[in-house]
Amino acid sequence: MEKIRVYGEQKVNGKVHISGAKNAALPLLAAAILSEEGLTLKNVPPLSDISTMIALLETLGVECTVSSVGDYSETVTCKTDSIDNFTAPYTIVKKMRASILVLGPLLARFGHCSVSLPGGCAIGVRPIDLHLKGLMAMGAEVDLKDGYVQAKAQKGLKGTEFEFPISTVTGTENLLMAAVMADGETVLKNAAREPEIVDLANCLKKMGARIEGEGTSEIRVVGVPRLRHAEHSVLVDRIEAGTYAVAAAITKGQVDLIGGNFRKLLPTFIEKMEECSLIFEDIPNGLQAKYAGEIRPIDFQTEPFPGFPTDLQAQTMALLCLAGGKSVIDEKIWENRFMHVAELARMGANISVSGSQATVCGVDHLVGAPVMATDLRASFSLVLAGLAAKGNTLVDRVYHLNRGYCCAEKKLADCGVRVDRIK
Numbered sequence: 001m002e003k004i005r006v007y008g009e010q011k012v013n014g015k016v017h018i019s020g021a022k023n024a025a026l027p028l029l030a031a032a033i034l035s036e037e038g039l040t041l042k043n044v045p046p047l048s049d050i051s052t053m054i055a056l057l058e059t060l061g062v063e064c065t066v067s068s069v070g071d072y073s074e075t076v077t078c079k080t081d082s083i084d085n086f087t088a089p090y091t092i093v094k095k096m097r098a099s100i101l102v103l104g105p106l107l108a109r110f111g112h113c114s115v116s117l118p119g120g121c122a123i124g125v126r127p128i129d130l131h132l133k134g135l136m137a138m139g140a141e142v143d144l145k146d147g148y149v150q151a152k153a154q155k156g157l158k159g160t161e162f163e164f165p166i167s168t169v170t171g172t173e174n175l176l177m178a179a180v181m182a183d184g185e186t187v188l189k190n191a192a193r194e195p196e197i198v199d200l201a202n203c204l205k206k207m208g209a210r211i212e213g214e215g216t217s218e219i220r221v222v223g224v225p226r227l228r229h230a231e232h233s234v235l236v237d238r239i240e241a242g243t244y245a246v247a248a249a250i251t252k253g254q255v256d257l258i259g260g261n262f263r264k265l266l267p268t269f270i271e272k273m274e275e276c277s278l279i280f281e282d283i284p285n286g287l288q289a290k291y292a293g294e295i296r297p298i299d300f301q302t303e304p305f306p307g308f309p310t311d312l313q314a315q316t317m318a319l320l321c322l323a324g325g326k327s328v329i330d331e332k333i334w335e336n337r338f339m340h341v342a343e344l345a346r347m348g349a350n351i352s353v354s355g356s357q358a359t360v361c362g363v364d365h366l367v368g369a370p371v372m373a374t375d376l377r378a379s380f381s382l383v384l385a386g387l388a389a390k391g392n393t394l395v396d397r398v399y400h401l402n403r404g405y406c407c408a409e410k411k412l413a414d415c416g417v418r419v420d421r422i423k
């Protein structure tokens with residue numbers, strides 16, 4: 001199992017080129033299925049989750065050509081005029097829940113498909129009931145058989161009005177993609193507002209879709225007969241940017257985050273970080289995050305966009321372990337996203353969990369220790385804690401890290417910090 005050795009008491013000082021967003025690239029790759037003319041995606045992050053989605057598309061018969069552009073990005077060209085398999089197999093889907101995003105596009109273009117149920121993952125059960133309810137509201141017949149979702153819409157999908165009882169990111173993305181060639185108008189109410197959904201809508205509109213309201217809680221789609229080829233550059237990764245901002249805070253350093261308008265993409269996170277420990281300054285095509293001289297305790301709860309992103313909760317908790325006081329974190333999105341607490345406690349953190357709330361009492365310092373990554377974002381929170389700790393930290397199971405952070409050790413080296421990957 002691959003590990004990362006993190007040397008303690010380091011200071012981040014430099015610049016990081018932020019890659020394209022994993023959570024934008026995954027639905028965009030699935031969207032390629034919608035058009036027989038294919039899709040070209042630029043600024044795709046070279047991550048293991050992306051490779052998994054490409055493997056899934058190739059299983060369906062999509063021909064993907066991947067070419068690297070520099071160290072931190074790829075161009076993926078999808079040729080989609082020879083899709084001949086409509087089953088997304090458990091062997092692939094079990095590795096990555098986002099595989100469920102091929103459901104809407106396959107139904108939209110071919111009228112039938114069989115997609116393995118994703119199964120849960122470390123952070124929770126992660127049901128897809130709302131994806132299925134929405135598709136049935138559009139006229140799909142859905143059966144669950146042998147662990148697979150068997151879906152068909154022989155007469156094609158029909159536009160409908162569907163209200164999500166709760167905000168779901170991939171649920172909104174699946175139904176948006178299902179709606180673009182449906183017969184008539186679809187209105188998605190209480191739709192998720194994440195920037196990655198706006199990026200998907202922008203790409204679909206380049207392909208000829210008729211969409212409005214993306215980024216608000218009401219998205220309207222008028223179906224069109226077919227979509228055409230388009231070229232689209234993946235939105236920058238706000239979660240990667242937030243992660244490196246925490247790296248600057250926890251090591252009392254500074255970092256130039258290059259690649260996008262992060263104030264717009266991380267409004268609540270930036271507000272909370274200003275309260276806690278960072279000063280932000282606009283720089284060309286990015287944002288500078290600079291340690292403000294102390295780490296103040298803060299309370300926050302994770303919420304759908306534009307609230308505090310759940311995908312930055314673990315990283316921020318690592319920082320609050322060193323705050324001058326008590327912080328309360330309420331994880332309102334996922335029922336089991338505190339597995340990093342036990343690992344941080346091994347490093348001397350003082351955290352207690354009760355239900356969805358974690359209370360973090362700041363300590364004077366953390367101590368390096370062997371720890372284990374439990375999910376994608378928790379893995380980086382342990383690296384961040386290790387950068388500040390006295391002594392070295394050995395993070396095990398770093399395959400989690402490879403899923404969502406490309407070239408982490410190179411990007412950390414670019415801002416003056418050393419970690420070693422150990423096979």
Ligand code: EPZ
Pocket residue numbers: 022023026097098124125126127128129130131132166167168169170171310311333334335376377404
């Ligand atoms: C997306 O997951 C992200 N993944 C997650 O990022 C992120 O944590 C999450 O949104 C919340 O922002 C991708 O975009 C690929 P949800 P998703 O559907 O869409 C419940 C990372 O670290 N729900 O918005 O799977 C669900 O259980 C990953 O990059 C239902 O009950 O999340 C959860 O409590 C981790 N029924 C809440 O909604 C459904 O049918 C939000 O989930 C769907 C969701």
